[in-house]
Amino acid sequence: MRPPDGTAADQFQPLRPGLVRLAYRMLGSIAEAEDVVQEAYIRWHQADRSSVREPGAFLSKTVTRLCLDILKSARVKRETYIGPWLPEPVLDQDQEDAMSEDLSLTLMMALERLSPLERAAFLLHDVFGLGFDEVSATLDRDPAACRQLAARARKNVRADRPRYAIDREEGERMTDAFFAASRSGDVTALRTLLAENVVAYTDGGGIRNAALNPLFGLRRVAGLFLGIARKTGGGRPPILYRGLINGLPGIVTLEPDGLVQTTTLDIEDGRIVGVYIVRNPEKLGHLSGLAS
Template identity: 90%
Template sequence: MLPPDDDAADRFQPLRPGLVRLAYRMLGSIAEAEDVVQEAYIRWHQTDRSAIREPGAFLSKTVTRLCLDILKSARVKRETYIGPWLPEPVLETAGEDDLSEDLSLTLMMALERLSPLERAAFLLHDVFGLGFDEVAATLDRDPAACRQLAARARKNVRAERPRYPIDRQEGERMTDAFFAASRSGDLTALRNLLAEEVVSYTDGGGIRNAALNPLFGFRRVAGLFMGVARNDEGQLPPVLYRGLINGLPGFVTLEKDGMVQTTSLDIEDGRIVGVYVVRNPEKLGHLSGLAS
């Protein structure tokens, strides 16, 4: 006999935010993460919960396995994705721990380069603190294999961790300066902001105009934004949000086509080393309310 329905909801709701964070980090998609967590709730609702001693471990296992199933088909989709792939942008929400500070957009991209099992082992152990026995039960592997998976992932991810977290005020200053310079076509200001080895990723998903490959080096990145400024004809787009986007300083703008766009900046030693622009409307639907 299953416990009462209200017991299912009462025990599940406090765990939901953490499960969404786990699914988002696995999938890079807010909508898919929420769908996975809802499916996990349905399974939780249908389970004999009196036999479950650790609801958090049970639900983390369920969410991870659902994510692994999705990633099998996602790999095929990513191989045919038009242009650079970036995770869906998540804005910082006051009073909520939406993203841990050490999982920025650059780390999300590092996770994307891992195999699904490596990603799962790393997230479950290094980020969410599960022991390797629990990770092994989740992944149907022995603990030694899970240690190896996590170690390989850790080696690949370590290089993407920021050496020095940027001061929030400095991030805001750099963000404002980059917005003004990039959208007005101020090449001198861009020269003072961008590192020589800067890289730019623009994710349009084949739906909106975007560079089809990452752009490397000051000349190419500055050229991209000089072209954007010419297209804007000197009109700066409205800024709908300034703050952290996937742990990086950035802003959301309302573009000439009436659609929103996010821009995030990776800053090291006072220079911008990475510019990440999401234009794919399929990844921005959850931000449409900013424009209303």
């Protein structure tokens, strides 16, 4: 068999962005995804590449298996995580490389409820378009079992798929209105923006102040922001970024403690049904450059 053209690096680099996206969607962590892809590159460099028919398939398989190993230990860590766990936020600044609307923050959270094998089968087949023969080779399960894994995953995440694409201008308008109302404690304005069944998640990781449980319902969510406004005097921190975050409208702010924070909104039928706030500094290090 003729070996692939080019050096290991030349063959690897065009595939790297897709491998990072796969690893991030498996793990919900930018740092861990980068580490996995770097390990996959080392293994690619050491492999007998002349025997590899499809470099992309080889590397996707390697990345997936590395992620599955990490997820086994991640399950234990998540059980002891303080407060709600949210995936690390990714800014969709490059429209050609934006996170798919089909993998918004809400769907990333739905993936968290799946077993590692269900998540892998769903991502590889439904999102990245691999056939079940390829999924089977990656997961060391027969194709029928992989179909069942993907079907169970699909059923569990179906309700969390975006019903429609959020208009960018509408998203920015709602984000600006929510920022003004939540930071000033304007309950009247919040009542016009929030759906009755709204839910708010705040991820501080036990490092920064955050609600220890999700808050359900308009009254409790509005009360959260009223309390914050009273404590902070109603001031508005600088906005460092406004746009899509994990496929949903959101902002990055520089908070009074000198650290960044992301706020992302899930909007349906003109009302906010989900508020997702990441405050854990261990998940925001890749955004610290926005403050410089």
